[in-house]
Amino acid sequence: MLVLFATASLIDPSRAQLGPPPDFEHDVKASFVYTVAKFVEWPDRAFERPGAPLVFEVLGEDPLEEALQRAARGKTVNGHPVEILKAGDARDLTPCHVLYIGRSEAGRLRGVLDRVRDATVLTVGELESFAEDGGVMGLRLEQNMIRFEVNVDAAARAHLSISSKILKLGTVIRERKRARGAP
Numbered sequence: 225m226l227v228l229f230a231t232a233s234l235i236d237p238s239r240a241q242l243g244p245p246p247d248f249e250h251d252v253k254a255s256f257v258y259t260v261a262k263f264v265e266w267p268d269r270a271f272e273r274p275g276a277p278l279v280f281e282v283l284g285e286d287p288l289e290e291a292l293q294r295a296a297r298g299k300t301v302n303g304h305p306v307e308i309l310k311a312g313d314a315r316d317l318t319p320c321h322v323l324y325i326g327r328s329e330a331g332r333l334r335g336v337l338d339r340v341r342d343a344t345v346l347t348v349g350e351l352e353s354f355a356e357d358g359g360v361m362g363l364r365l366e367q368n369m370i371r372f373e374v375n376v377d378a379a380a381r382a383h384l385s386i387s388s389k390i391l392k393l394g395t396v397i398r399e400r401k402r403a404r405g406a407p
Contacts, residue, residue, distance in 0.1 A: 247287070250288055250291035251295065253370070254294065254295040254296075255291075257280070257292065257322065257363075258292065258299070260361065260390055261280070261301045261321075263386065264385065264386050265302075265385040266384060267383050270321060271304065275303065276304060277304055277305045278301045278306055279319070279320040279321050280296070280308050280321070280323075281308075281309040281310070281311055281318065281323050282309070282324045283311045283314065283317065283323060283336065284311075284312070285326055285328040286328065288326065292324075293308050296308060314329070317339065321345060321346065322348060323336075325349040325351070327350060334358075342381075344383050344384060345382055346382065346384055347359040347378070348363065349362060350362070350363055350364055355373040355375040355397045356373075356375070359375060361374050361375070362375075371395075373396075374391055374394050374397065375398075376397070376398060378399070
């Protein structure tokens, strides 16, 4: 399904005739990821203490980190201040609540998802079949609008509760249960 995402606030009206600014795509994605986080519930145990930061981490070479910094500057998510981190490599991952996996990690996706499989982490990425491969939310930008899929089984494994308001806007993915004895 298509999310009609308000992008008017991201474009300087004086530049509207020139087309979107160079960072437009990343700003739209970052705003979307930040907004979705407001519709996700993490278990209390996911935070060291009440009021602890909600940590977004960007893995790989992706300009989304800077866009997330702009989108979340001075903001909170469900009473938690927002902190943005960058990990250049899966070995550099720190505990986080939202992990955005950049396209540069395509060849290592399975390993990254396995590494955070038992953590309470909302995994987000734009790689082809991201949600089908075990990520929680796969997204892409088409004609300045975000389309996304949510793997509800991956979300349940991560002990995340995603609002029905988000689920009804995206495509829900369920992992196929393998028949007993099937490979």
